[in-house]
Amino acid sequence: xxxxxxxxxxxxxxxxxxxxxxxxxxxxxxxxxxxxxxxxxxxxxxxxxxxxxxxxxxxxxxxxxxxxxxxxxxxxxxxxxxxxxxxxxxxxxxxxxxxxxxxxxxxxxxxxxxxxxxxxxxxxxxxxxxxxxxxxxxxxxxxxxxxxxxxxxxxxxxxxxxxxxxxxxxxxxxxxxxxxxxxxxxxxxxxxxxxxxxxxxxxxxxxxxxxxxxxxxxxxxxxxxxxxxxxxxxxxxxxxxxxxxxxxxxxxxxxxxxxxxxxxxxxxxxxxxxxxxxxxxxxxxxxxxxxxxxxxxxxxxxxxxxxxxxxxxxxxxxxxxxxxxxxxxxxxxxxxxxxxxxxxxxxxxxxxxxxxxxxxxxxxxxxxxxxxxxxxxxxxxxxxxxxxxxxxxxxxxxxxxxxxxxxxxxxxxxxxxxxxxxxxxxxxxxxxxxxxxxxxxxxxxxxx
Ligand SMILES: Nc1nc2c(ncn2[C@@H]2O[C@H](COP(=O)(O)OP(=O)(O)OP(=O)(O)O)[C@@H](O)[C@H]2O)c(=O)[nH]1
Numbered sequence: 001x002x003x004x005x006x007x008x009x010x011x012x013x014x015x016x017x018x019x020x021x022x023x024x025x026x027x028x029x030x031x032x033x034x035x036x037x038x039x040x041x042x043x044x045x046x047x048x049x050x051x052x053x054x055x056x057x058x059x060x061x062x063x064x065x066x067x068x069x070x071x072x073x074x075x076x077x078x079x080x081x082x083x084x085x086x087x088x089x090x091x092x093x094x095x096x097x098x099x100x101x102x103x104x105x106x107x108x109x110x111x112x113x114x115x116x117x118x119x120x121x122x123x124x125x126x127x128x129x130x131x132x133x134x135x136x137x138x139x140x141x142x143x144x145x146x147x148x149x150x151x152x153x154x155x156x157x158x159x160x161x162x163x164x165x166x167x168x169x170x171x172x173x174x175x176x177x178x179x180x181x182x183x184x185x186x187x188x189x190x191x192x193x194x195x196x197x198x199x200x201x202x203x204x205x206x207x208x209x210x211x212x213x214x215x216x217x218x219x220x221x222x223x224x225x226x227x228x229x230x231x232x233x234x235x236x237x238x239x240x241x242x243x244x245x246x247x248x249x250x251x252x253x254x255x256x257x258x259x260x261x262x263x264x265x266x267x268x269x270x271x272x273x274x275x276x277x278x279x280x281x282x283x284x285x286x287x288x289x290x291x292x293x294x295x296x297x298x299x300x301x302x303x304x305x306x307x308x309x310x311x312x313x314x315x316x317x318x319x320x321x322x323x324x325x326x327x328x329x330x331x332x333x334x335x336x337x338x339x340x341x342x343x344x345x346x347x348x349x350x351x352x353x354x355x356x357x358x359x360x361x362x363x364x365x366x367x368x369x370x371x372x373x374x375x376x377x378x379x380x381x382x383x384x385x386x387x388x389x390x391x392x393x394x395x396x397x398x399x400x401x402x403x404x405x406x407x408x409x410x411x412x413x414x415x416x417x418x419x420x421x422x423x424x425x426x427x428x429x430x431x432x433x434x435x436x437x438x439x440x441x442x443x444x445x446x447x448x
Contacts, residue, residue, distance in 0.1 A: 025231050026125055028107040030149075031132030032142040036163045040132060040201035040222070041095065041108055047208035048099050048223055101227040125407070127231035128157040130222070131182075135168045135198070138178045144185060148368075151189030152333060152387065152427070154407060157229055158186060160196040161222060165214065166203050172216045195225055238262040238297075239320025240271070241401070241409045243353035244313055248302065255286070255302040256311060258354065261408045263320050265303065266294045273309055274316040274399030275326045281306040314355030316399045316409075324399040324409065330392045333368075333403075334414065334424040336382040342390070342414070342423055343381040350394055352412035358395040359414070365389050382424070390414075390426070402429030 029037045095106040107126060131146045133139060150158050160182050168174045179196035186194050197206055198217055205211035208223045220228070240263025248255040265271070265285060272279050284304040285292045295301050303317065318324060330350075336342050342361060350359040366375035367388040375389070382388045392414070403410030414424040 024103050024105065025127055025226060025229065026105045026107070027128040027130060027226065028126040028155075029130045029132065030146040031161075031163075032134070032137075032140060035132040035134045036201045037108060037132055040130070040161060040163065040199070040207065041106065043201050043204055043207045044223060044226075045095070045097055047204060048097075099223070099227060104226065126153070126155050128159065128226070128229060129155045130159045130161055132161045132163050133178060133182070135162050135164045135174050135178065138174075139181045139185065143182065147182065147186045147191060148189055149387075151186070151191045154404065155191075156231070157193045157195070158191050159222065159225060160194055161201075162196060162198045163201050165198045165205060165211075166200040170198070170200075170205075170211070170213045172198075172214075175217075195219070195229075197222055197225065238401075238406045238408075239318060239322050239324075240265055240297075241324070241353075241406070242271075242303065242317040243355065243409075244311060244315045244317070245354050246313055247311065253304060254308075254311075255304055256317070257300075257302040259300050260295055260297050261353065262297050262406055264294055264296050265301075265317075265319065267292075269319055271305075271317040271319045272323065273311055274318050274324060275397040276309075276315070277326070278307075278309055280309055314353075316353065316355075318399065322401075322405060324401045326397050327400050328394045328397050329362075330394065330398070330400065330428055332390055332392065332412075332426040332428045334382065334388060334390050334426040336384060336386045336388070336424045338416070338421060338423045339384055340416075340423075341381045341383045347417060348392070348423060349415040349417050350392060350398070350412055351415055352398055352400065353409060355398065356415070357398065358417075359392045361390055361414075362393050363391040365391065390424075392426075400428050403427035404429060 029041060031037045095104075095108060097104050097106070129146070129150045131143060131150070133143050147158070160179060162175050162178050165171075165175065175196070175198040183194045183196065186192075197219060198211075198214055199206045199222060200211075201207060205213060206217065206221045208221060210221055211217065219225075241261045242256075242265060243258055243261065244256045245258035246256075248257055265282060267282050267285055269282050270279055271282060282303055283306050285295050286302045286304075287295060287299050292301070305311075316324070334342070342364070344361055344364055346361045348359050348361060350357050364379055364382060366377050367379035367382060367386055368375055379386075379388060382390075399409075400412075401410040410428045412426050412428065413422050414426060415421065416423050
């Protein structure tokens with residue numbers, strides 16, 4: 001049976017296998033406009049020799065033609081001409097690079113205040129967020145928003161890069177005060193793993209090479225930390241989740257193809273078909289034409305089962321200690337990304353893994369103030385860049401995890417049925433409630 005998928009390879013190519021977690025780190029950058037994100041990323045790529053030579057030559061050429069002395073490192077990341085002309089980064093730019101120790105996917109997200117939605121998009125799958133501040137300004141409103149989003153998205157690790165240390169004479173007290181303020185604030189939002197690093201992206205201090213101008217700092221450089229941090233740390237033990245992407249009939253057999261999002265699958269294992277709840281046994285697993293006994297998360301595969309059960313695209317095979325909840329009534333935290341508002345009573349499509357069902361927005365009980373995550377009750381609607389709570393009712397049951405348990409299968413999209421445009425990105429369940437143990441009540445008291 002090893003080659004039965006050869007005619008269907010292109011369909012499987014939709015979901016490429018991810019490399020093992022130990023070799024790949026997904027991270028996002030965030031900072032206010034002009035804090036130096038692009039310069040930092042350019043410096044990282046340049047000094048770690050991750051940049052392709054032709055790219056670097058193009059940048060040097062462009063920099064020279066603008067009369068600059070050395071390469072303008074921001075040019076390496078601000079790819080789009082329109083963005084450069086506007087002078088701000090307006091969308092998420094994904095970069096793929098590697099060093100000898102690790103491969104990286106970087107979501108370079110914009111700093112402008114109105115682009116919260118892009119930060120959410122870029123950071124939603126990140127293992128780590130690099131939050132930049134300008135050493136001269138310290139923690140500003142945008143920094144607090146970025147910390148809040150990191151908390152909401154449950155990004156396991158945060159690096160606070162205190163940049164432009166060259167402009168504050170590389171002074172330790174400036175760094176220490178900013179690091180202390182940020183770490184305390186982040187902790188109040190449930191972000192516990194913060195590594196603060198004093199850097200100059202422009203001069204190259206503590207980005208790849210340790211700085212000779214900040215002897216008082218004994219911690220890692222940015223690259224050291226990115227190369228050694230454990231991406232899996234703090235991720236809870238997830239069950240196995242295999243949403244069926246397509247059913248392939250071949251030689252009288254049925255094969256279910258898709259990508260294993262979390263956990264692993266094993267031949268002979270009992271799995272539950274969701275949302276019907278029927279159980280069956282895996283008789284074979286096949287990864288790109290090769291039979292396998294055990295398949296890890298991230299693999300694209302096809303599964304054969306012992307029973308003839310009616311299974312189609314959008315069903316999910318699950319196994320493991322914590323089964324998903326089968327729900328039609330969902331409470332979620334959403335980041336609204338469309339220009340048109342989201343309102344109570346609105347009919348939407350809900351896309352969760354490979355399943356898309358009709359749904360209605362039953363309630364929008366609160367909207368969050370991003371500075372401190374305190375809720376405003378009963379906003380009635382959400383507009384672009386708002387983060388709020390919604391209650392949604394679906395026409396059919398869904399097998400849903402809470403976002404706290406699984407970022408992959410606890411998230412979904414709300415889609416406009418008229419044109420297929422994404423309205424909101426959602427995190428199911430108690431996404432922000434437990435992340436703010438003390439901050440919200442205190443903030444409430446302050447307002448009173
Ligand atoms: N002195 C000094 N200047 C820096 C440093 N890092 C960046 N800059 C300068 O700060 C300005 C903004 O840097 P960018 O990297 O474009 O900032 P950004 O955060 O990517 O800005 P947006 O893309 O607009 O969000 C540029 O003039 C940089 O040369 C630094 O460490 N020290």
